[in-house]
Amino acid sequence: MRWPALALLFTLLPACRGCGRSSGSSVASSAAPASAAASAGASLPRPEVRARIKALRSAEARRDSKAVRDSDLASRDVDVRRHAARALARIGDARAEQLLSHALSDEDPQVVAWSAFGLGRGCRGHERTAVRKLVSRAAALAAAPARPRSGKPPDTPFDPVAAIADALGRCDNSEAERTLRTWLDGPKTRAEAAVLALGTLAAQKKRLDDATVVALLDAASRKDKPLENALFPVSRLDSLNEPVQTRLLAIADKALANGKGDAARFAVRALGHAGDAAVKPLSRVLVDAHAAAGARADAARELARFGDSGQKALAGALAKLAPTAKTADAQHLVSPGWGPLAATLDALAYPARAAKDELSKLAELPIPEKASAALKRRVVKLRCGSAALLAGTASLASRLVACDPDPDGRTGALAVLQVLGRGPLTAARYQRWKTFAASRDPVVRQAALELLPAHPEIAHPEQLLTSALGAKQAGTVATAAQVLAGFPGRAQAERPQRPVTEDAGAPPAVAVKPAPALVKALTLAFDAKRPPDAIEVRCSLMDAAAALQLLAFKPKIDPYCHDPNPTLRQHAQKALRQLGNRGRKCESFTPPKKAPPELSHVPAHEVKLELQTDVGTLELRLDPDLAPVTTARVVELARAGFYNNMSVHRVVPGFVVQFGDPEGDGYGGAGRQPLPNEDSPRVFGPLSVGVALAGPDTGSSQLFVTLGPYPHLDGSYPLVGRAGGSWDRLAVGDFIRKTTVNAP
Numbered sequence: 001m002r003w004p005a006l007a008l009l010f011t012l013l014p015a016c017r018g019c020g021r022s023s024g025s026s027v028a029s030s031a032a033p034a035s036a037a038a039s040a041g042a043s044l045p046r047p048e049v050r051a052r053i054k055a056l057r058s059a060e061a062r063r064d065s066k067a068v069r070d071s072d073l074a075s076r077d078v079d080v081r082r083h084a085a086r087a088l089a090r091i092g093d094a095r096a097e098q099l100l101s102h103a104l105s106d107e108d109p110q111v112v113a114w115s116a117f118g119l120g121r122g123c124r125g126h127e128r129t130a131v132r133k134l135v136s137r138a139a140a141l142a143a144a145p146a147r148p149r150s151g152k153p154p155d156t157p158f159d160p161v162a163a164i165a166d167a168l169g170r171c172d173n174s175e176a177e178r179t180l181r182t183w184l185d186g187p188k189t190r191a192e193a194a195v196l197a198l199g200t201l202a203a204q205k206k207r208l209d210d211a212t213v214v215a216l217l218d219a220a221s222r223k224d225k226p227l228e229n230a231l232f233p234v235s236r237l238d239s240l241n242e243p244v245q246t247r248l249l250a251i252a253d254k255a256l257a258n259g260k261g262d263a264a265r266f267a268v269r270a271l272g273h274a275g276d277a278a279v280k281p282l283s284r285v286l287v288d289a290h291a292a293a294g295a296r297a298d299a300a301r302e303l304a305r306f307g308d309s310g311q312k313a314l315a316g317a318l319a320k321l322a323p324t325a326k327t328a329d330a331q332h333l334v335s336p337g338w339g340p341l342a343a344t345l346d347a348l349a350y351p352a353r354a355a356k357d358e359l360s361k362l363a364e365l366p367i368p369e370k371a372s373a374a375l376k377r378r379v380v381k382l383r384c385g386s387a388a389l390l391a392g393t394a395s396l397a398s399r400l401v402a403c404d405p406d407p408d409g410r411t412g413a414l415a416v417l418q419v420l421g422r423g424p425l426t427a428a429r430y431q432r433w434k435t436f437a438a439s440r441d442p443v444v445r446q447a448a449l450e451l452l453p454a455h456p457e458i459a460h461p462e463q464l465l466t467s468a469l470g471a472k473q474a475g476t477v478a479t480a481a482q483v484l485a486g487f488p489g490r491a492q493a494e495r496p497q498r499p500v501t502e503d504a505g506a507p508p509a510v511a512v513k514p515a516p517a518l519v520k521a522l523t524l525a526f527d528a529k530r531p532p533d534a535i536e537v538r539c540s541l542m543d544a545a546a547a548l549q550l551l552a553f554k555p556k557i558d559p560y561c562h563d564p565n566p567t568l569r570q571h572a573q574k575a576l577r578q579l580g581n582r583g584r585k586c587e588s589f590t591p592p593k594k595a596p597p598e599l600s601h602v603p604a605h606e607v608k609l610e611l612q613t614d615v616g617t618l619e620l621r622l623d624p625d626l627a628p629v630t631t632a633r634v635v636e637l638a639r640a641g642f643y644n645n646m647s648v649h650r651v652v653p654g655f656v657v658q659f660g661d662p663e664g665d666g667y668g669g670a671g672r673q674p675l676p677n678e679d680s681p682r683v684f685g686p687l688s689v690g691v692a693l694a695g696p697d698t699g700s701s702q703l704f705v706t707l708g709p710y711p712h713l714d715g716s717y718p719l720v721g722r723a724g725g726s727w728d729r730l731a732v733g734d735f736i737r738k739t740t741v742n743a744p
Helices: 017-022 037-038 046-062 070-074 078-091 094-103 109-121 128-145 162-173 174-183 189-207 210-220 242-258 261-269 276-287 293-321 339-346 353-363 374-391 411-421 427-437 443-450 460-467 474-486 516-527 535-547 550-564 566-578 597-601 628-639
Strands: 607-613 616-622 646-652 656-659 689-692 703-706 717-725 734-741
Touching: 046 078, 046 597, 070 078, 070 094, 078 094, 078 109, 094 109, 109 128, 128 162, 128 174, 162 174, 162 189, 162 717, 174 189, 174 210, 174 443, 189 210, 210 242, 210 550, 242 261, 242 276, 261 276, 261 293, 276 293, 293 339, 293 353, 339 374, 353 427, 374 411, 374 607, 411 427, 427 443, 427 460, 443 460, 443 474, 460 474, 460 516, 474 516, 474 535, 516 550, 535 550, 535 566, 597 628, 607 628, 616 628, 616 689, 628 717, 628 734
Parallel strands: none
Antiparallel strands: 607 616, 607 734, 616 717, 646 656, 646 734, 656 703, 689 703, 689 717
């Protein structure tokens, strides 16, 4: 699935760091006074406990808060209380929030963590009340005496104070920020949790109080045990004043000199905000063969922020990173070193004059005849990426035309489209673009359609969009609908006399009269039978109908207003309001009676998957305790051979590898019911495994593996396990040849 504007912030996801954040602290292992509910609750016999947990898992997956009893949170059995709190946190409706407010006082750390997690996700509109409850509970936890240490690790991977900190960051008010800032001077575990929460808050507001920024810089520059993640929130800010930039530069330089861990990664990302003086240290990181590959890829993306000075630095780095004709068959192109090179090429901006000589060499790099498919794939990427930068607006430039030896190759076609997008699409250039807009390759066709908004000179765009709406590939239909939703003027055969305001989410200033053939195609696409997990397509079609003010679609959209899927309800509400029902709310729904079939065969223990890929054997370890439905689904698909001979369709060096789409364009799935989000208060670190989404409860079969610490994903995507092996060696187009399930 496409990442909702998460196409990465820079173009824009571990051993789980959450485990390190949750264990071993006195806060995590301390007990608060038992709640009255827990003390008074009845203890259930073990068979009844198992039955109740099964019912709670079903309620969670069906999003039925009414099936969670008040007595579940009062049970003396801690497993019942934990499952009840987890279910309510993931359901997240008004009743769930009310019950979680009481469960926040539970004596069990895991119940507290889930309660805080749920309250943080649902605090919009009543932030002040939620923040005060969270702060009060954190104070009680800190004041409670520590339990005697038994020498055994805690029985929960969840730190309640870390979860409370995260919730405060999501609630995003001044009291929450002040509290988190105060926590920076407290116990290290709590301070690190506060840092991550301030990053969440910074991402929402795009700013932090000056006092908070200073406190973060102080925490990062302490002589004794500086906070490892202290620069993460700084990297999420839009702008910094000059004194802060100067100080940040010194702190980041020191972090880079001291190690290769998370502190160094966040230092690189923060340097992108430190002014032109940051170009030199970023350049050093990019070409340092001893630095982590992910940090080097981050450095390339940060250099792209700096205009001419950044482009000159990237050009200099390319000369040091690029292979020569003699080394093009070297294994370093199928190694972690590929990521920094690919990121550097992607960060170069046209016309890339400073890199002209090096790009010329890469554009003519010979393709080794006896090389592996993976190596050839990377050489073609280098050739076509370089040729596209050199070609200017000449879509028939000889090096561009010859960069991909496959005349129908996707890499070559996308490079030509990049060049076509730089100039007017008229005459022969229009005909060339039109061929791509009708390509049988869905990725190429969608890339061509995405050029429509920026090229008003295109003749009869409504005809091409009409054709795309009738495509067999769901992604092509969704792309056409998204163009119409954002730019409804492209739907009419004749251009309007006055400019049309084409802002997505707002009715056009001039009434659009869509071509009848397009309306018919949109209707047929809307009524077409699609797999249950084709949520993104349905939402895109609703958005398009609303933007075009097609009132006849209201009866078609109305049923989605009560659909169990929250993403469908969100889009239905927005569409119906655009179509005239301004006060319409789409909040109520009837939960399905049956739980997902996957719940009937959840593995009892962690499951290991071995993936034979073009770059070697890689691993996934899925946690059924944390994500039972997702684990069962992926294991079942893997055993059936679903992932065999499937390509990796998305790679952002240093950030994420994504796979699991049979269509290869990011829109496909397993054709089953969408997965319920199994979010948790756990942290995305290097080699975390998550579920790709297009909104709440839209997962299907696509997974991603993070290539570094990315806390901004925490709680927003389901974290379902961890990966093993060199995932940073993969490139787009590499294949998973075979998947083997090793389950107890």
